[in-house]
Structures are given as C-alpha cells and as structure tokens.
Amino acid sequence: MLKRLIYILLLFPISCIEPYRVELPEGEQLLTVDGFVTTEPGPHNIRLTRSDTYGSVFEGLIRPVSQASVAIRDSEGNVVFLTESEERGVYQTPADFQARVGISYSLLIELQGGKSYTSLPEMVNSVPEIEALTYRAIEVKTANRLQDKIGVQIFTQFRDPSDQTNFYYWRQGRGSYVLVANPELFTLPPDHPTNPRGSAPKDCCSTCFLQEQSRIQTFSLASDLDFNGLRQNIPIAFIEDDGLRFKSTYRAEILQMSVSREAHRFLRLIEQQISLTGSVFDQPPANIRGNMISLDDPDETVLGFFIAASVSKKEVFIQRNNLEFTQTPKVIADDCLTVRGATLDPPAGWNIDD
Amino acid sequence: MDKSKFGLITLLLCFFGIFSSCEEESQITTSLITEEVIYLSGERARILGRIITNQNVEASDHGFYLSESESFSQPIVISLGERVAPGRFIGETSELDIQKKYFVKSFISLPDGIQFGNVLEVTTLSPDVDSFSPQNGPVGTTINIKGKNFTSDTRVFVGDREAQVIRIDFESSITAIIPASGTVALEEVKVVVQNQEILFDDKFEYTTGKFTQLADFPFPARISENIYFQDNSGFYFGLGSEGSRFLNPTIWKYNLSNNQWATIPFSGAPLWRAFSTPKYFGGGASAITLVPYIPSFDFWKIENGNFNKLPDLSFQAINSISFELNDKLYVFGGSVGTGNESYVYTANTGQWRKIANTPFPMNNTMANFNFERKGYVINPENREIYLFDSDTDTWSYFGIFPGELGGGSALGITVGNKVFVGLANRSLQIWELNMETNGWVKKNNFTGSPIARNIATFVDNGLIYFIRNGEMQGFGSMEFWVFDPQAL
Numbered sequence: 001m002l003k004r005l006i007y008i009l010l011l012f013p014i015s016c017i018e019p020y021r022v023e024l025p026e027g028e029q030l031l032t033v034d035g036f037v038t039t040e041p042g043p044h045n046i047r048l049t050r051s052d053t054y055g056s057v058f059e060g061l062i063r064p065v066s067q068a069s070v071a072i073r074d075s076e077g078n079v080v081f082l083t084e085s086e087e088r089g090v091y092q093t094p095a096d097f098q099a100r101v102g103i104s105y106s107l108l109i110e111l112q113g114g115k116s117y118t119s120l121p122e123m124v125n126s127v128p129e130i131e132a133l134t135y136r137a138i139e140v141k142t143a144n145r146l147q148d149k150i151g152v153q154i155f156t157q158f159r160d161p162s163d164q165t166n167f168y169y170w171r172q173g174r175g176s177y178v179l180v181a182n183p184e185l186f187t188l189p190p191d192h193p194t195n196p197r198g199s200a201p202k203d204c205c206s207t208c209f210l211q212e213q214s215r216i217q218t219f220s221l222a223s224d225l226d227f228n229g230l231r232q233n234i235p236i237a238f239i240e241d242d243g244l245r246f247k248s249t250y251r252a253e254i255l256q257m258s259v260s261r262e263a264h265r266f267l268r269l270i271e272q273q274i275s276l277t278g279s280v281f282d283q284p285p286a287n288i289r290g291n292m293i294s295l296d297d298p299d300e301t302v303l304g305f306f307i308a309a310s311v312s313k314k315e316v317f318i319q320r321n322n323l324e325f326t327q328t329p330k331v332i333a334d335d336c337l338t339v340r341g342a343t344l345d346p347p348a349g350w351n352i353d354d
Numbered sequence: 355m356d357k358s359k360f361g362l363i364t365l366l367l368c369f370f371g372i373f374s375s376c377e378e379e380s381q382i383t384t385s386l387i388t389e390e391v392i393y394l395s396g397e398r399a400r401i402l403g404r405i406i407t408n409q410n411v412e413a414s415d416h417g418f419y420l421s422e423s424e425s426f427s428q429p430i431v432i433s434l435g436e437r438v439a440p441g442r443f444i445g446e447t448s449e450l451d452i453q454k455k456y457f458v459k460s461f462i463s464l465p466d467g468i469q470f471g472n473v474l475e476v477t478t479l480s481p482d483v484d485s486f487s488p489q490n491g492p493v494g495t496t497i498n499i500k501g502k503n504f505t506s507d508t509r510v511f512v513g514d515r516e517a518q519v520i521r522i523d524f525e526s527s528i529t530a531i532i533p534a535s536g537t538v539a540l541e542e543v544k545v546v547v548q549n550q551e552i553l554f555d556d557k558f559e560y561t562t563g564k565f566t567q568l569a570d571f572p573f574p575a576r577i578s579e580n581i582y583f584q585d586n587s588g589f590y591f592g593l594g595s596e597g598s599r600f601l602n603p604t605i606w607k608y609n610l611s612n613n614q615w616a617t618i619p620f621s622g623a624p625l626w627r628a629f630s631t632p633k634y635f636g637g638g639a640s641a642i643t644l645v646p647y648i649p650s651f652d653f654w655k656i657e658n659g660n661f662n663k664l665p666d667l668s669f670q671a672i673n674s675i676s677f678e679l680n681d682k683l684y685v686f687g688g689s690v691g692t693g694n695e696s697y698v699y700t701a702n703t704g705q706w707r708k709i710a711n712t713p714f715p716m717n718n719t720m721a722n723f724n725f726e727r728k729g730y731v732i733n734p735e736n737r738e739i740y741l742f743d744s745d746t747d748t749w750s751y752f753g754i755f756p757g758e759l760g761g762g763s764a765l766g767i768t769v770g771n772k773v774f775v776g777l778a779n780r781s782l783q784i785w786e787l788n789m790e791t792n793g794w795v796k797k798n799n800f801t802g803s804p805i806a807r808n809i810a811t812f813v814d815n816g817l818i819y820f821i822r823n824g825e826m827q828g829f830g831s832m833e834f835w836v837f838d839p840q841a842l
Contacts, residue, residue: 071524077395077479077502079526106393108524118400120392293392293402298442 027053028301031065031117033107033292035091036307037072037099038257039124043092046070046082046107051303064089069110074103075121099308101126107292107306120262120291122308125164127258132157133316134233135252137241137323150327151240152318155233156256162229167264169309170220170236173253176211176347180247180329181336207248208336209346221267239318243330249352250318257309266290266305317352384411384440386471388418388460392444395525396452396481396503396547401432403460403471405440413437415463418445420456424473437462448506452548453480479503481547483554490559490795493535496520497558499528505547512558513541535560535842563784563797564841571821571832572615577602578823579673581630582810583656587611589819590618590659591810593625593635595642601626607659608834610814620661625650627689629676629718632656634683634699636664637671647672647690668706669697673717677729679744684729686742687716698747713740713749721759723766723773725789730766732775734759756794757785763807767818774818774839776800779807779825786839797839806833816840 028051035046048065070082070091082091099105104121111117133154140149160166183202190196220236239245239252259267269288276282290305320326336342385406393400401418405411416437421429432445443460450456456478460471483501491497497517499510504525510517515533522528528545535541539562543554580594580602592605601624608615628638628650636653651666674688683699693715699706714733721732729742732755739752760781767774774797776784782799806822809832813819818837 073393073524073526075394077481077526079502079524081524118392120390120402293442293444295400295444298402298444299439 027051029063031109031111031292031294031302031304032062033109033117033119033290033302033304033306035107036309037093037097037105038255038308039099039101039310040313042095042097044097045085046091046093046306048089048091048109065111067112069108071108072097073106073108074100075105076103079108099124099310101310105306105308109292116295117292117302118295119306120293122260122263122291122306124308124310125166125258125260126161127166127168127256127310127312128158128161129312130156130158130254130256130314133252133254133314135316135318135322137325138238139325140238149240150325151238152246152250152323153235154237154239154252154254154316156236156254156314157231157233158256158312159231160224160227160229165228165261166224167259167261168220168222168224169257169259169264169267169307171217171255171257172214172237172239173255173313174211174213175239175245175250175252176209176350177245177250178248179208179210179244179332179336179339179342181206181208181332181334181339183333183335185331185333186335187333202335205336205344208339208342208344209350210339210342211347212341219267219271221264221271223264241327243327244332246318246320246323246326247329248320251315251347251350252318253313253315256312256314259307259309262291263305263307263309315349383407384462384464384469386460386462386469388458388471388474389442391458391474391476393446394476394479396479397450397505398446398448398525399450399456399458399476399478400444400446401458401460401474402442402444404442405437405462407440409440410438411440411462411464413462413464416443416461418447418458418460419470420447420450420458422454422456424457426457426459450478452478452503452505452550454478481505481508481545481550481552483545483552486543486554486556486558489556490561491532492561492798493532495532495561497530497532499530499543499545500526501528501545501552502526503547504528504545507548509546511544511546513538532558532560537842539840539842559795560842561796561798562840562842564838565798565801566836566838567802568819568834568836571606571834573606573617574831575602575604576823576832578807578809579627580809581605581625581628581635582812582821583630583632583635584812584814585632585656585659587659589810589812589814590656591821592620593628593638594809595626599642601640601642608812608819618659622652622654622661622663623650625652627673627718628652629671629674629685631676631678631683633678634664634676637667637674637685637688639672649690665704669695669708671697673719675716675718675720675722675729675731677722677724677742677744679724679729679742680727682744684742684744686712686729686731689717693717709747710749712742719762721755721764721766721775721778723768723775725768725771725773730773732759732764732766734762753792755785757781757783757796760804765808765811765818765820767811767813769813769816769818769839772839774837777808777820777822780804784837802833802835 030051032049032051037044050063066088071079073079080097085092101124104123106121107119109117135152135154138153142149186202188195188198188200272283292302294300387404389402389404392402417434418432419426419429432447456476459473462469481503486499504522510530513536517530517533520529539560540557543558545552576597577594582591588610589608596602603624605618605620607618625638638650639647640650641648649670653664653667655662655664670690671685672689675686677684685697687693694711696709697706698709723730727744732739737755740749741752742749758781760778764778771789773787782804784797786795806824808820809823810821822833
C-alpha cells in the first residue's frame with residue numbers, strides 16, 4: 001500500500017522556483033555634473049549628483065552632492081560664485097549672470113571632502129537668430145500597429161553663418177496651452193444620495209491656461225558640416241498630442257543654442273545611448289566621458305558635461321485650425337480649474353498676435 | 355649525389371620552411387600631447403597633458419616646461435615625478451608674471467631619453483578691480499574687494515597705509531582689514547598686484563565722529579520732558595519736570611560767547627511735555643498727572659531771547675512733534691486723542707488750521723528732523739521714515755532708518771545737507787544721512803553711557819551739542835556733550 005502511495009505521489013510534478021538574481025559588481029559613486037550657462041539672464045543651474053549601482057532590482061539612490069563650493073570662471077579671470085538653492089545639489093548663478101559670446105567658461109567645484117574638479121574651458125560661440133518657427137501635424141509609427149503617435153513637429157528657420165563651424169543644440173522651454181473643458185457636461189458622482197450620475201452643469205470655467213515642463217528633456221542636434229552657410233528649415237522638436245494640448249492654442253518655446261564641438265559630440269553620444277532599443281544593431285552601452293576633470297586624479301571618471309552656449313529663443317503659437325489632423329480630443333467634463341496647475345490668467349507674455 | 359638523399363634533404367628543407375618563422379620585434383611608440391591650458395590667470399597656469407600608448411611606460415619623470423622664450427631657455431619645470439600608466443596628467447604652477455607670453459610643452463623622461471609634446475602659447479591675464487564693500491567703516495573693518503587675477507602677493511593700501519590681507523579666494527576676492535586712519539576721512543583704495551597699481555574710483559570713508567563731554571550742567575537739577583531752542587547767542591532749555599516729580603519753572607541759557615550757563619527770566623507758567631521750535635513753544639500740561647492730563651493751552655513766541663505770549667491754543671498738544679517749515683508752525687500727534695491730529699499755524703494771520711492726519715500715531719519720543727521745507731518722522735515700529743511736505747501739506751514714504759532706535763528719544767538734527775539721527779535711549783549708535791544722495795553712513799559710536807535720554811539738542815558751527823539726562827532710577831547729573839561729526 002505504501003509503495004503504491006509513493007508511486008502516486010511521484011506522479012505529481014514537484015519543483016522549486018529559484019529566482020534568478022543578476023549579480024552586478026558594486027558601481028562606483030561617480031560625481032555627475034549636469035548644467036549649462038547661456039547668454040540668457042540667469043540664474044543658471046548646475047546640478048551635482050553621485051551615480052549609484054543600477055541593477056535588476058533597486059540597488060542604490062542617486063544622491064545630490066550638497067555643500068560644495070561651486071564657481072564659474074571666465075577666460076578673462078572673472079569669477080562668479082554659485083549658491084546652493086533650496087533643492088539640494090542644485091547650484092545657481094546670480095540672477096544677473098549671463099555668458100558672453102567669444103569668452104570661454106570653466107566650472108570649478110570643490111567638494112566638502114576637499115576634492116577639486118574643473119571643467120575644460122567651454123567657448124561660447126555666436127548663434128544665428130531663429131528667423132521663424134513653423135509647424136505641421138505628423139503621425140509617427142509606434143510598436144503598437146493600432147495606435148500611431150500623433151503630434152506636432154516644429155521647424156526652425158535660420159541662416160547658418162558660412163564663416164564658422166557651428167554645432168547646434170535645440171531644447172524646448174516651458175510649454176503652455178489653452179485648456180478647454182466642458183463644465184456643462186458635469187455629472188454628479190455615482191454615490192450621490194439623491195441623483196447619482198445626474199446632470200449638474202457648471203457655469204464655469206470652460207477655458208483655462210496650463211503650463212507644463214516635461215520631466216524628460218528632449219533635444220535635437222545638428223552640425224553645419226552638411227549645410228555650412230545655407231538657409232535651413234530643420235525639424236527640431238516634436239510635441240505629442242495627448243488630446244488636450246491642441247484643442248485650442250499651444251505656445252511652444254524653442255531655444256536654439258550654439259555649443260562647442262566637444263559638447264556636440266557628448267550630446268550626440270547621449271542621444272545614441274538614450275535611443276537604445278535593445279536590438280542587436282544598437283550601439284553598445286557605455287559611460288560617456290564629459291569635460292569634467294578631477295584635479296587630484298585626472299584619470300578619475302567624472303560624468304556629465306558643463307556646457308556654455310549662446311541662445312536664440314523664440315515662441316510659436318500653434319493653432320488647432322492650422323493642423324491637418326489631431327488626436328481624438330479628450331473631454332474634461334468639469335470646471336477646467338479642477339485640473340492641477342490650471343489658471344484663468346494667461347501665462348506671462350501670452351500674446352497670440354506676436 | 356644519391357637521388358634518395360636529395361629527396362630527403364628537399365623534404366627537410368620544406369619542413370624547415372613550413373615550421374620555422376621569423377620573430378619581428380614590434381616597435382611600440384609613446385605619444386605625448388600637451389592638450390590644453392585649462393586654467394590661466396595672472397600668475398597661475400594649469401595645463402593638461404596626455405600620454406597615449408598601449409602599454410605601461412617607465413618614466414622617471416613627467417610634467418611640463420614653461421618658458422618666456424620659444425627655445426625654452428631657463429624654463430619653469432613642473433615635475434610630476436615617476437609615471438607608469440598612460441593617460442592624462444595635470445600640472446600647475448603659480449610662478450608666472452602677469453601679462454606675459456609663455457610657451458608650454460609637456461615632457462616625459464623615458465629610459466631612452468626625454469620626449470616632449472607639442473608647444474602651446476599662452477599669455478597670462480592682467481589683474482583688475484571691480485568693487486569693494488563696505489565703502490565706509492571704522493578702523494579694523496573687514497572689507498571685501500572683488501576683481502580678477504589677483505596674485506598671491508597682492509597688497510592693498512588705504513591712502514598710504516597698507517591693509518592686512520587676510521585671504522584671497524579664487525584669485526578674485528580679497529578679504530582685508532582696514533588699517534589705522536590718517537588725517538582725512540576719505541581715502542583712496544589701491545590694489546598692488548606684482549608691482550602694478552590699480553586705483554579704485556570710489557574712496558573708502560573712515561567712520562568719523564568724535565564725542566567730547568563738556569562741563570556738567572552746573573545746577574542741581576534732573577530735567578526731563580522739557581522745551582529747548584537756540585538762537586545766535588546761545589542754547590536754551592528748561593520747563594518740563596524736575597526729577598519727574600515737580601514742575602520746573604526755570605529756563606537756562608548756555609551763552610556761546612563765554613560758555614557759561616545762566617538762568618533767564620520767564621514769566622509764564624511751567625509747561626510739562628510741551629512742544630518747542632526755534633521760534634515757538636507751548637501746549638503740554640500744567641501739572642504732572644497722566645490720567646487725565648491737565649492740558650495747558652499756553653502758546654509762546656521767542657524773539658531775541660524774550661518770550662511773548664500769543665493767543666491760547668484751541669487744541670491739546672501734549673508730547674506733540676513740532677516743525678517750523680515754510681514760515682509756518684506744524685504740530686503733529688501727541689499723547690491725547692488718536693495721536694494723528696495735525697495743525698498748522700500761520701504767523702501772518704495768527705490762525706491755526708487743522709490739516710490731514712499723520713500716517714501713524716506720533717509723539718515726541720520718536721526721532722524726527724526737518725530739512726529745507728520738509729519734516730521727517732521715524733516710526734519706531736518698523737523704522738520707516740515718512741516725510742511731510744509743507745508745500746502740499748501731505749505725507750509720503752521716504753525710506754528706512756538703518757540704525758537702532760533703542761528705547762526712544764533719539765536725537766535728529768540737521769547740519770548743512772547732512773542729518774544725524776541716533777543716540778537713542780540704550781543705544782550708542784548715531785547715523786548720518788546725506789540729503790543729496792539719501793545714503794546713510796554710520797558714525798563712531800557714542801563713548802558715554804547709553805542709559806540716558808537726550809533732552810536738548812543744538813547745532814553751532816558744524817558741531818552738535820546735546821544734553822543727556824540719566825534714566826531717573828539711575829544716579830548722576832545731567833551731562834553736556836559735543837559731537838564733531840567729521841572728526842576722525
């Protein structure tokens with residue numbers, strides 16, 4: 001009888017699942033510098049952090065580097081001292097500081113432990129003015145065949161100067177748009193004691209203004225090796241239509257910057273790294289060396305780049321009726337002021353006629 | 355030869371050819387680059403070099419040569435010592451002269467000789483000054499000088515006297531101590547960098563002001579809440595209370611011709627907490643009682659040391675502030691009513707007129723002064739100064755008093771185009787306001803006891819005279835002081 005029972009038990013598949021843990025070597029906590037100064041009025045921010053080990057599970061935490069002495073020195077010997085802002089690890093120049101074209105700038109850092117770092121000098125080259133910003137609606141293929149990405153592509157028009165080699169870097173500033181809601185469609189909550197889901201139109205407000213700053217900065221790069229001295233019309237930004245942004249008017253701010261050859265190379269490598277998709281054709285992942293050097297140990301790896309750039313800034317108001325197609329609009333069946341950050345007053349400088 | 359042997363030898367030769375090879379010794383080169391001058395100032399250069407090779411090097415030394423000549427004669431050698439691993443290296447020197455051209459190259463001492471990198475050309479920067487602060491203060495003040503490319507031997511001079519340099523930060527910020535003063539208050543500030551002198555446009559102003567105690571008031575009295583005024587012949591003060599207990603019926607005069615105090619005749623009734631200006635006094639109370647006050651409506655005009663009684667006041671003016679502006683007498687606030695009532699007296703018509711209220715309740719313990727056609731009162735709550743314009747009879751905000759107001763009774767007096775405010779109860783500070791620039795400058799601290807109140811203030815020949823009465827619970831007599839605002 002016992003023998004039979006054993007045979008029966010053996011029929012049940014018995015196995016243990018042992019989770020596979022990726023064993024990674026302990027990563028160095030490398031100083032990481034992120035920031036740039038421009039020809040725009042300050043304050044300009046320099047962020048100092050320490051890298052940490054990144055593994056299959058939570059390993060470490062990127063920590064701000066606080067209480068450091070940070071200064072920016074130009075090629076004429078002028079020094080400005082940066083002060084740590086309320087956000088730890090973020091150091092700000094004085095508000096009246098702005099970089100000058102033709103001058104190179106170095107970032108000087110002295111950490112609490114006494115270690116000193118400097119950047120290689122970054123020369124500020126002039127940038128051609130943005131003559132115009134244009135836009136058009138585009139559809140971008142995605143991995144999901146049933147849902148393409150719809151948005152607006154922004155083009156910058158400028159004339160590249162022929163007498164110098166230019167390296168361009170475009171960023172988006174803070175975007176803002178008219179937030180359209182439908183308070184007349186407001187309904188009572190489902191747990192309402194007398195009239196659940198009953199219609200209860202609100203008088204206000206159907207139009208608000210909302211400012212947004214994407215947490216992840218997208219950017220574009222170009223060098224004039226292929227178009228030196230020619231007028232250009234280059235796509236430099238894509239703003240995805242989330243169903244709300246382009247219901248009425250969207251204001252986009254574009255910063256056209258002229259950076260050094262080394263900064264352009266660094267940003268190009270960053271662009272390659274962040275566009276890795278995991279395919280066999282990807283670039284191999286790697287630490288990209290920036291322009292920061294430890295004065296105590298020149299071979300110490302310091303991540304990040306200190307950029308000094310000249311800027312041409314322009315805004316474009318994207319009108320819905322100028323777009324060939326848009327995403328299916330989302331409906332906010334409530335007062336638009338219920339959306340976090342929405343205001344009735346337009347943001348500073350909102351003037352569609354400009 | 356035997357054919358079979360020929361075949362064997364041929365076979366052996368073939369094997370030798372197949373299995374033997376030549377060993378070629380590969381030549382590994384070491385490249386040395388003088389990459390960049392990453393820091394350059396007046397005396398300091400920081401240079402980046404790099405050894406590029408695919409194996410370790412056995413360098414007994416490496417570093418940089420700097421020289422004023424392209425042939426590198428008499429170079430400054432930055433020696434960084436032995437080196438094994440290739441890679442970057444940084445050398446630094448602070449032995450350079452300002453505004454001079456230098457040639458720089460890296461070097462590495464290998465077993466087979468010294469190897470040099472490419473040559474860079476640099477010109478050291480010139481020093482300059484930007485600003486210094488504070489621009490005034492007493493001897494020993496710590497000043498900060500902003501500029502650029504200061505060398506480690508930078509010296510600072512105030513006038514012809516050298517200031518002690520405490521430290522130089524980032525070659526752009528000098529902290530120094532102001533040396534002893536000379537004979538003048540305004541002195542040039544000079545920075546000397548490697549024998550190059552740089553002079554500031556602005557001058558440093560030593561804190562001035564000298565207090566001298568004069569002979570004590572000769573009468574055994576402790577007067578307070580009194581009146582005071584002056585004319586060309588001397589200073590007057592009197593009435594008020596004696597020891598805060600008895601009414602004082604006497605007025606004294608300090609004669610400027612013989613520097614003597616004397617009693618002068620006054621036929622009127624004593625007044626306590628009355629107002630006074632150079633030409634008028636009046637109001638106050640006729641008895642020392644607080645609740646309720648027993649107001650006096652007496653109103654007197656002062657003419658050549660004589661007192662002429664004018665028609666009585668039609669309002670109570672106890673502890674009020676008064677100004678003579680634009681040939682009119684203004685009386686503001688006081689300890690009765692809301693403290694905001696304001697009246698103006700026109701001498702031509704002999705009429706009083708009520709005008710707009712003051713912006714905050716006022717009384718004569720608040721520092722006040724007048725300049726040209728305007729009166730100024732400092733609110734002790736927030737140190738805001740409000741000015742009264744006698745042309746329009748309106749009040750407006752003027753600025754903030756930067757000093758201490760202590761327990762009140764600060765003096766406020768005008769000398770030329772300067773106004774002096776301070777010496778409040780329990781404070782040693784006195785400040786000067788330049789009415790042309792609206793800038794405040796602190797004067798030397800009072801050298802007497804701060805536990806006293808000013809009861810009378812006068813001006814003669816650029817000097818400020820004031821009488822102080824110690825706090826009533828204290829001992830001692832009334833003190834008579836003179837303050838020279840410009841003395842070092």
